[in-house]
Amino acid sequence: MAEAVKEAASFSIKANTKGLGYSFWLPVLWLALVATGAGSAHIWKLPAFDQMDWDHPAAPPGARSEISVSVSEGQKIDLPFIYRLGTDTMGRDILTRLLFGARISLAVGLVAPFFGFLLGGSLGIFAGYFRGRFETLVVAMMDVILAFPGLVLLLAISFYLGPGVINLIAALAFLTVPAFCRVARANTLTWAQRDFVLAAKAVGAGHLRIIVGHILPNILMPMLAYGMLLVAVMIVAEGALSFLGLSVPAPTPSWGGMISEGREVLDQAPHVSLIPAGVMFLTVLSFNLIGDRVRERNDRKICEL
Amino acid sequence: MAFYLRKLVRLLVVVIATSALTFLMVALLPGDLAYEIAGAEATAEDVAVLRQELGLDQHILVRYWHWFTNVCRGDLGISYHTYEPVLDAILARLPVTIELLFFSQLIALALALPAAIISANRAESAIDRGVGIVGFATLSIPSYVMALVLIFLFALRWRWLPATGYTPFSEGIISNLKSFLLPALSIALIEWVPLMRVLRSDLIATLKEDYILVARAKGMPTWRILLRDALKPSSLTLVTILGLQIGHWIGAAVIIEMIYALPGVGRLLVNAIFSRDFLLVQGCVLFITVAYVVINFVVDMLYSVLDPRIRLETVNG
Numbered sequence: 027m028a029e030a031v032k033e034a035a036s037f038s039i040k041a042n043t044k045g046l047g048y049s050f051w052l053p054v055l056w057l058a059l060v061a062t063g064a065g066s067a068h069i070w071k072l073p074a075f076d077q078m079d080w081d082h083p084a085a086p087p088g089a090r091s092e093i094s095v096s097v098s099e100g101q102k103i104d105l106p107f108i109y110r111l112g113t114d115t116m117g118r119d120i121l122t123r124l125l126f127g128a129r130i131s132l133a134v135g136l137v138a139p140f141f142g143f144l145l146g147g148s149l150g151i152f153a154g155y156f157r158g159r160f161e162t163l164v165v166a167m168m169d170v171i172l173a174f175p176g177l178v179l180l181l182a183i184s185f186y187l188g189p190g191v192i193n194l195i196a197a198l199a200f201l202t203v204p205a206f207c208r209v210a211r212a213n214t215l216t217w218a219q220r221d222f223v224l225a226a227k228a229v230g231a232g233h234l235r236i237i238v239g240h241i242l243p244n245i246l247m248p249m250l251a252y253g254m255l256l257v258a259v260m261i262v263a264e265g266a267l268s269f270l271g272l273s274v275p276a277p278t279p280s281w282g283g284m285i286s287e288g289r290e291v292l293d294q295a296p297h298v299s300l301i302p303a304g305v306m307f308l309t310v311l312s313f314n315l316i317g318d319r320v321r322e323r324n325d326r327k328i329c330e331l
Numbered sequence: 332m333a334f335y336l337r338k339l340v341r342l343l344v345v346v347i348a349t350s351a352l353t354f355l356m357v358a359l360l361p362g363d364l365a366y367e368i369a370g371a372e373a374t375a376e377d378v379a380v381l382r383q384e385l386g387l388d389q390h391i392l393v394r395y396w397h398w399f400t401n402v403c404r405g406d407l408g409i410s411y412h413t414y415e416p417v418l419d420a421i422l423a424r425l426p427v428t429i430e431l432l433f434f435s436q437l438i439a440l441a442l443a444l445p446a447a448i449i450s451a452n453r454a455e456s457a458i459d460r461g462v463g464i465v466g467f468a469t470l471s472i473p474s475y476v477m478a479l480v481l482i483f484l485f486a487l488r489w490r491w492l493p494a495t496g497y498t499p500f501s502e503g504i505i506s507n508l509k510s511f512l513l514p515a516l517s518i519a520l521i522e523w524v525p526l527m528r529v530l531r532s533d534l535i536a537t538l539k540e541d542y543i544l545v546a547r548a549k550g551m552p553t554w555r556i557l558l559r560d561a562l563k564p565s566s567l568t569l570v571t572i573l574g575l576q577i578g579h580w581i582g583a584a585v586i587i588e589m590i591y592a593l594p595g596v597g598r599l600l601v602n603a604i605f606s607r608d609f610l611l612v613q614g615c616v617l618f619i620t621v622a623y624v625v626i627n628f629v630v631d632m633l634y635s636v637l638d639p640r641i642r643l644e645t646v647n648g
Binding site for chain 1: 600605
């Protein structure tokens with residue numbers, strides 16, 4: 027086992043000597059593109075995301091629409107309008123729905139881990155710093171939550187809370203708490219024993235000052251790396267819920283929902299499903315790649331210490 | 332002995348805690364179970380009578396105790412939509428889920444073993460890096476996307492296999508296996524990666540041991556060293572990962588059963604959520620979770636039997 031860990035460590039150092047490289051910057055570029063698209067979804071001259079065009083259902087990419095008057099928030103669109111990525115089963119523009127769907131995916135993917143990070147992270151830090159009964163209690167609670175298979179717990183919570191974006195984020199955030207808690211606690215345990223913490227205590231620093239000033243800065247990066255991976259997990263999980271029809275209610279677009287709706291026409295018009303599937307894959311891959319790079323950097327820094 | 336006893340106590344605590352959470356999930360549901368069951372036309376008296384019948388007017392701890400003793404006797408309540416006992420409904424669908432999980436494990440292992448052996452044998456080579464990159468990318472594919480791609484290729488483009496539908500085992504083994512092939516592949520083509528990674532790094536570590544060097548010096552063929560001398564001592568972590576990954580597999584199975592219309596426990600759970608069939612949801616969640624916890628317990632035990640060092644470390648530490 028120890029050999030295996032060393033092997034992995036040496037591998038990452040070698041891969042790191044060239045700097046972050048394209049396997050870091052390409053994903054960053056893609057995510058920037060998705061984020062900009064999501065942020066500016068309403069200002070492009072595109073049909074509304076629920077604007078149906080029954081003359082062109084499941085049209086291939088590049089199809090022209092000459093008859094339908096597509097209006098997005100009061101803007102007139104020059105005809106003929108070209109569906110750059112085609113239309114879905116109800117003749118709605120896939121590009122528009124992808125951009126608006128990115129809002130849901132990114133909101134869920136970033137906001138849910140953020141709250142999980144706050145709650146789980148602080149529980150983990152306190153548990154690892156103060157130890158004692160509080161730690162035992164926190165660890166036991168996290169063990170119980172982790173005893174449920176992830177998706178089953180997610181289904182149970184979303185069943186309990188009912189539909190809606192806020193509830194969805196709450197359910198997903200709850201799911202990330204144990205993971206953040208564990209990472210925070212494990213890292214706090216090692217840092218809390220270092221000499222500089224002892225020195226701070228000797229100088230008379232309070233618990234809060236030690237935690238915020240001396241421990242938090244050190245465990246932030248490993249938690250961030252873990253957070254990146256969790257963002258990817260959240261996007262997939264939200265997609266799974268939309269796929270099952272348990273996420274945001276229609277007609278609000280979400281990537282998982284678009285993939286699911288396209289199943290009906292998978293035979294004749296596979297792009298309706300496969301374009302959102304590809305976009306989701308690239309986004310999840312990007313978060314995974316960035317998280318992996320950040321983690322490698324951390325490992326390397328710890329090796330150098 | 333103390334080691335096993337402690338593990339057993341821990342198992343019991345977790346089972347009781349998860350059961351309490353599952354109970355609370357329905358007990359604290361916004362709105363009353365009695366209203367849901369009685370329906371929209373029920374009068375206030377009807378609901379009151381029903382509340383008494385269901386024991387909803389008692390203290391929550393009393394209710395939990397009643398529920399828990401019933402569960403221990405195998406009584407998970409009755410579905411209010413089909414009037415089928417919940418446990419019977421679950422057990423009737425369990426074989427489908429088990430068969431799905433079994434085949435996906437089998438396929439995943441069949442992919443992971445050769446890939447790990449080839450990678451470990453030539454660590455850091457082009458093949459090794461290639462397998463690593465493919466594995467990394469694969470882990471970013473959600474199982475529902477994998478399922479769609481497989482349906483698109485195998486069922487729609489090439490028309491080799493049925494897209495959805497399920498043939499029971501009793502109606503022919505071949506068509507039964509055919510209906511499981513795509514669903515099992517949808518899970519296995521993603522989940523082989525963690526297995527491969529763990530086995531690869533353990534194999535690399537084992538291949539550096541002295542006895543492997545001795546075997547090489549004696550002139551043993553490489554395949555024999557890999558398969559006979561290195562594989563077995565390297566597969567311990569693999570056993571643990573198989574246990575830990577079961578949670579993942581179960582989650583994937585829920586979605587895959589929905590996509591391929593396989594009548595398994597996952598499909599039962601999702602349909603129960605749609606019809607707001609409280610006791611069925613509760614029963615499914617409890618059943619799946621307890622099964623998951625017990626499987627992990629068994630794997631833990633198996634691991635400590637296979638490798639006595641684990642047992643000693645935990646007792647001494």
